[in-house]
Every structure is written in structure tokens, then in C-alpha cells.
Amino acid sequence: MADEPRTRTQRKADVLELLSAKVADTWVATSDGDGPYLVPLTMAWFDDRIVLATARDAPTARNLVARGGARLALGGTRDVVMIDASLERTLPVADAGAVGEAYAAQSDWDPRTAGDGYVFLVLLPARVQAWREVNEIPGRTLMRDGAWLV
């Protein structure tokens, strides 16, 4: 309907609110040579980057280190924010400085206490899209090549 209210995820401020929310869970798709991997992880938003924390030998970390790219989803299946991002750096949890502090402050767990097997993965977003249903996808790119369009 023409007068239907715009969803919360169609403006940059709303996307940033979602990324910065306390305990922001995200679906993280990565891939290796054989196929896709997908798992939910809790993220933090710090310095315009997405920060994930996972075991160093978990498929998500291995795939990102080997291949660099992830596609993430936040929100519900009918009010979606999709983010294509690439791995910028990997940090040992015990030596992550401000990244570790930011993650622990936003999340409901502190990977800095999880031991040497865990790492922070810092991802740089390149493209952000938001839509409710498939007919809305055209025109719903909010970031392209790392630059906000809205």
C-alpha cells in the first residue's frame, strides 16, 4: 500500500541502531571450496566494523581467513538487513584492546575469557541492503562499495 509506513531498516540510522543493539545476533554465511556454511553469531559494531567472536578452528573463522568474504543477515525474514563484508583482521581475544572492550560491552558474553582458541574477526561492510519482501529489493541498497548511499 502506498501509505504503508516504511520499515525501520530502510534508513541508515535504523540500520546503525540494529547493528549497535545490545546483544545483536546475526546470521553469518561463509563458504569454502565445497559449499556454504551458516551459523548465528552475536556481533558488535565498532569503528564502522562488524566484530564477531568465534573459535579459531570453527568453520566461520576458517572460511573467513581462507576466503575473506561473508554475507550477514540481521532482523527478521520479512524485515531484513543484508550485509556483504570482508575480513579486515583477526585478533587474539587476549590482545584485542578496544575491539575486545567494545564486544564485551555490547554482547552478553566476553570472549576475552574464552581462551587462546578464540579470536575476534573484524569485518568491513561493503554493501548493505534492506527490504521486507522480495518485491522491494530493487532500490533497497543502502551502502555500496563501503559508502552509505542514504
Next chain:
Amino acid sequence: MADEPRTRTQRKADVLELLSAKVADTWVATSDGDGPYLVPLTMAWFDDRIVLATARDAPTARNLVARGGARLALGGTRDVVMIDASLERTLPVADAGAVGEAYAAQSDWDPRTAGDGYVFLVLLPARVQAWREVNEIPGRTLMRDGAWLV
């Protein structure tokens, strides 16, 4: 806590209920040679298969036809059903017989009216996992090699 109720997604019957629910949305991860793709799609559950419907030239369809494998998620990020599945067959929407009827009955849209550009993708599940949070993942495999373990 020891007396905490088991989540709905840890028994086969509960997984089947989720798969058979009216308008069952699922996150579908696929990959091509370059990296992962991820999008929410509405599925149907028919003849022990997951049925998706999408444009023939959409990344999900192209990746599945080229590489065969998908990893799907249903439920919330803290009450997850993860399914590894492979493409069994692709059906033109106008000639999909019982598959098309089942999809239209379970979903809130009817791809059979969407035109030649759309196809049904019939996926055979190979592995099903369910968990609430990461500490539960061990022992939460409900299907392996296409056979229910529970």
C-alpha cells in the same frame, strides 16, 4: 539449569512442525566460486523434502544448480534448526504437479502464477542440527546422512 525445559526444536516432531508450519521462512545459504550468498525464502515441506521457489536466474537457484549444496536455518538465533541439504531436482513452476500444490498450500504466495522465470527447487536434507546456544551444539545432531537419529 538441569530442570530447564527442552526447547521445541530438539525433537524430531518439533522440527517437522517447524518445517510444516504455515508460511515457514528460512535463511538459505549457498555459494559459488567467489563466496557465500544468503537470502530469506519461504519454504514448503513435502515428501520429506524442502521446497523453495525463486527466480531461475537468482543467485540461490544458480548456485544450487551449479554446486548442489545449501545450508538452511529455521527458527530464532537462539533456538536454531540448521539443515544441510542438496538439490534433488528443479521444476518449472507451471509443471510442478503435487510439489506446486503443496507449496501453494503451505506458503502465502503461489509461484505457479509467477511465470516462466520461476522454478521450484527440491532439496533433500542430509543433516539436521538443533540448538539454543553454542554450548549445546555437541549432541544436537538430529539427522545424519539423511537418516533421523531421534
